[in-house]
Amino acid sequence: MRAWGGMERVKRRFAYAVVLPVLLYMLFWTLIPYVWVIVLSLFEYSPRRAGAVFPGLGGNNPFVGLGNFAEMLSLGAAASKRLSEFRIALKNTILFSALVVPLNLAITLPAAVLVERVRQRQLNSFFRTALFVPVITSSVGVGIMWKYIFNPQWGILNGALSWLLGGRFFTSWLGDSSLFVLGVPVPLLAVLVAYLWTDAGYNFVIFFTALQGIPQSLKEAADLDGASPLQRFFRVTVPLLMPQIQLTAILTLISAFQVFDVIQVMTQGGPNKLTRVLVLDIYENAFRFESMGWASAASIILFALVLAISLAQKRLLRTNWEYG
Amino acid sequence: MSPMSRVGGYAGRPRLEQMLFLYLALSATALIALVPFLWLVFGALKSPQEIRQIPPTLFPRVWRFDNFVRVFTVPSIKLPLPMYYSNSLAVAAARVAMILFTSSLIGYVLAKFRFRGKRAIFWFIMSTMIVPFQVTMIPSYLILVRLRLIDTLWGLIVPSAIDAFGIFLMQQFIFSVPEALMDSARVDGASEWLMFRRILLPQLPAPCATLAMLTFMSSWNSYLWPLIVLKSDQKRTLPIILYFFQGQQVQRLELIMAASILIIAPMLIVFLSSQKWIIQGLAFTGLKE
Numbered sequence: 004m005r006a007w008g009g010m011e012r013v014k015r016r017f018a019y020a021v022v023l024p025v026l027l028y029m030l031f032w033t034l035i036p037y038v039w040v041i042v043l044s045l046f047e048y049s050p051r052r053a054g055a056v057f058p059g060l061g062g063n064n065p066f067v068g069l070g071n072f073a074e075m076l077s078l079g080a081a082a083s084k085r086l087s088e089f090r091i092a093l094k095n096t097i098l099f100s101a102l103v104v105p106l107n108l109a110i111t112l113p114a115a116v117l118v119e120r121v122r123q124r125q126l127n128s129f130f131r132t133a134l135f136v137p138v139i140t141s142s143v144g145v146g147i148m149w150k151y152i153f154n155p156q157w158g159i160l161n162g163a164l165s166w167l168l169g170g171r172f173f174t175s176w177l178g179d180s181s182l183f184v185l186g187v188p189v190p191l192l193a194v195l196v197a198y199l200w201t202d203a204g205y206n207f208v209i210f211f212t213a214l215q216g217i218p219q220s221l222k223e224a225a226d227l228d229g230a231s232p233l234q235r236f237f238r239v240t241v242p243l244l245m246p247q248i249q250l251t252a253i254l255t256l257i258s259a260f261q262v263f264d265v266i267q268v269m270t271q272g273g274p275n276k277l278t279r280v281l282v283l284d285i286y287e288n289a290f291r292f293e294s295m296g297w298a299s300a301a302s303i304i305l306f307a308l309v310l311a312i313s314l315a316q317k318r319l320l321r322t323n324w325e326y327g
Numbered sequence: 328m329s330p331m332s333r334v335g336g337y338a339g340r341p342r343l344e345q346m347l348f349l350y351l352a353l354s355a356t357a358l359i360a361l362v363p364f365l366w367l368v369f370g371a372l373k374s375p376q377e378i379r380q381i382p383p384t385l386f387p388r389v390w391r392f393d394n395f396v397r398v399f400t401v402p403s404i405k406l407p408l409p410m411y412y413s414n415s416l417a418v419a420a421a422r423v424a425m426i427l428f429t430s431s432l433i434g435y436v437l438a439k440f441r442f443r444g445k446r447a448i449f450w451f452i453m454s455t456m457i458v459p460f461q462v463t464m465i466p467s468y469l470i471l472v473r474l475r476l477i478d479t480l481w482g483l484i485v486p487s488a489i490d491a492f493g494i495f496l497m498q499q500f501i502f503s504v505p506e507a508l509m510d511s512a513r514v515d516g517a518s519e520w521l522m523f524r525r526i527l528l529p530q531l532p533a534p535c536a537t538l539a540m541l542t543f544m545s546s547w548n549s550y551l552w553p554l555i556v557l558k559s560d561q562k563r564t565l566p567i568i569l570y571f572f573q574g575q576q577v578q579r580l581e582l583i584m585a586a587s588i589l590i591i592a593p594m595l596i597v598f599l600s601s602q603k604w605i606i607q608g609l610a611f612t613g614l615k616e
Contacts (some may be wrong), residue, residue: 010513017519018440021432022448025489032467032486033455039466046582050469057468108358117353135355138365139598139605141548143566144591147573147583148367157580159366162383171382200363208606232345251495259603261459267569282551289465290555299465306462313457 040299046072048296064296071300085288089301091276092284095191099280100259102195103188103202107255108248111203115210118162131211133288135204142201153177153269177242180275188277201265202258206251213247214240232255253316257309281305371395371584378581389397394585399584406572407561408589414480415565418548421484426542427535433489433533434497437507437525456491460552468555482556483549493538500534501527536604540597544605547594565590 022324042060044097045068052063060066074086080085112231114134121127137145152158152178174182182189221239230238241248266272272279272287289298370378371394373387399408431574437449467486468477476482504527512522528535550566563571569590573583598605 013519014440018436018442021436022442022444025399025429025433025452026448028449028489029455032470032488033463036463036466036470036599039469040463043465045491050472113352114356117349117356121353130353130357131606132599133360135602136595136598136605137360139544139548139594140591141566141569141587141594142550143548143569144587147569147587148363151370151580151584152363152366156381157383159362159383159385162385165382170443186579200360204360205429211604257459263461267550268573282358283463285461286551286555290468295465295469302462302465306458309457309459309462 018064021313040302043296043299044303045069046296047071047294048299049293050295051293067296068247071297072303075300075304085294085297088276088279088285092279092301093280094305095277096260096262096281098187099191099195099198099262100256101260102258103193104252106195106199107203107206109215110199111206112210112241112244112248113236114203115207115214116236118211119214122192131208134207137201137202142264143268145197145201146265149193149200150177150269151267154191177270178274180273180277190270190274190277194269194278197265197269198259202255206255209247209251210244213244217243228274234238249316253312256312259306260308260312356385367584367587370590371581373581378584389474391581394581395589396517398582398589406568406586406588410561411563411565411568414563415547418480418483418564419543421480422487422546423539423542425484425488427539429489430493430497430538431501431528431531431535432523433494433502434499435527437494438498438501439504439506452489452491453493455484464552464555471555471556477556478527478558478562480557480562480564480591483546483553490538490542493542496534496538497531500531506532529585530532537607540601540605544594 045066046060046064047067047070048054048060048064050059052059054060054062054064056062074082075089077086081090102240118127118130118134121130150260152160155161155173155175155178158176160176161174163173163221164174176193177190179189184192198255209220221243222235226235231301261282263286266278266280266283267286272283282305285298285301288294288301332469369385369387372390372392373409374391374396377384377388398406433452435442467558469517471477471482474485486554508530509522509526512526513519517525548566549564550570553564554570556565569586572586576583
């Protein structure tokens with residue numbers, strides 16, 4: 004039997020034996036990429052060109068300082084193709100994300116409240132499964148599925164419209180750049196529908212779990228007051244779920260900033276760049292045109308967006324705690 | 328209706344019209360969630376002529392179950408699906424094993440040990456969660472190039488050995504494992520490593536299952552990183568090959584649908600057999616993604 008002091012020493016040695024390799028690994032796969040993406044953003048870098056010093060920087064990959072950022076954030080007419088594409092991508096990403104969040108909440112919150120009211124166990128678990136299965140579906144599969152739904156000739160959407168309204172519908176939901184609804188291009192709305200479909204189940208689960216945590220007495224108190232279901236929803240449920248609503252809104256916003264898969268499969272950013280989003284822009288610049296300096300600067304802008312939202316959320320949560 | 332009967336009606340059973348609305352709204356929602364799957368399945372079972380019929384039919388007139396076999400056998404398609412299944416499975420298995428190992432071990436150390444710099448290390452690991460992977464994919468790619476891991480399955484496994492969410496999940500569960508249980512093993516002379524494996528890990532079936540499922544899911548469905556890393560045909564994983572297949576075989580819509588189902592189905596089976604774990608994990612903190 005070892006003495007206690009000896010045991011403490013053994014424990015500390017074990018802790019360091021675990022932590023040191025982890026730190027080394029993270030130095031290599033986390034810290035170096037963080038630093039390197041910043042360094043790359045200061046260069047006009049392409050891996051095709053030979054550089055002057057070790058990681059291929061300098062020489063034919065010249066240092067441009069904050070030039071990439073200055074160009075990206077400049078106002079006035081776009082001087083280059085890549086700048087105009089970046090601006091379009093940024094605008095589309097913000098529009099897309101700004102639409103995703105309210106639509107997502109408007110679907111998932113009522114759905115969670117309704118499913119929570121279902122008392123039969125099997126029916127309840129059926130609804131939960133049905134709403135969650137799209138989340139686990141491969142995003143490429145989701146893209147293909149919805150591309151086929153929106154297909155102008157053979158898709159079920161035009162088929163259903165023709166059947167319901169009579170006549171023949173051949174609307175090209177993903178390909179017609181002249182269609183707008185309230186100023187939003189229809190192709191962007193179409194990829195948005197596919198994205199919402201596959202993303203909604205996640206928030207649904209969070210709200211459903213939170214609702215189950217609300218004491219029955221609170222729910223019944225509202226009933227006793229004679230509140231209508233709508234009043235109950237807005238006066239009781241929504242205020243009680245406010246922390247979860249804020250958190251999921253932020254997380255949904257952040258993941259919408261990073262949308263790529265579904266759009267890449269369905270439209271590749273087209274038609275006429277109407278669905279080109281930031282990650283698609285980064286991907287194409289970095290891995291098709293091998294313009295990695297520019298793409299690194301764009302990915303730092305993406306990070307700045309995410310960081311700004313995360314910090315804003317910290318603020319929000321802190322004010323909440325002060326009140327609570 | 329008197330106030331009293333209303334009270335009774337609510338506390339016991341909701342009123343009829345409310346029930347009606349509830350089930351109508353829910354059925355509509357479930358329908359929207361499920362119809363795309365049905366459309367995919369019906370499409371996969373149609374003949375090449377029927378799938379391109381205008382207006383489209385909903386149910387296949389002739390159910391062509393052999394479309395699923397055709398995906399494997401038509402010579403002009405040459406889609407060696409078994410190979411891609413084994414690629415996807417190998418990567419997913421390796422990542423699950425590795426993430427379980429690192430998350431539980433680091434979670435253990437962060438939950439139960441006191442040492443200098445622990446808080447800083449914890450916050451450093453957690454802070455990686457707010458940096459989207461897309462931000463560092465360019466330098467990570469360049470590192471893989473230098474290590475000659477581009478176009479290998481290792482390129483999908485090696486850079487993702489540590490998962491901040493997994494560490495956090497494990498740490499939270501390990502907090503609640505009683506110290507006495509572990510100390511008794513230590514007093515009996517068990518090494519820390521042995522104690523970790525024999526005493527601690529068996530206490531954690533729930534978070535291990537959750538983490539395994541979530542990791543499997545994200546690996547199986549992963550698209551952008553494999554798209555960048557894997558270059559040659561025989562190295563690809565299922566989502567990548569599905570993407571190229573649908574680009575090349577635009578004329579064989581029914582086979583694209585069949586291939587999609589073959590790729591979605593394994594994840595669906597895994598999910599339906601272990602729903603509880605996945606949902607628990609996602610609901611745990613709402614931190615994933």
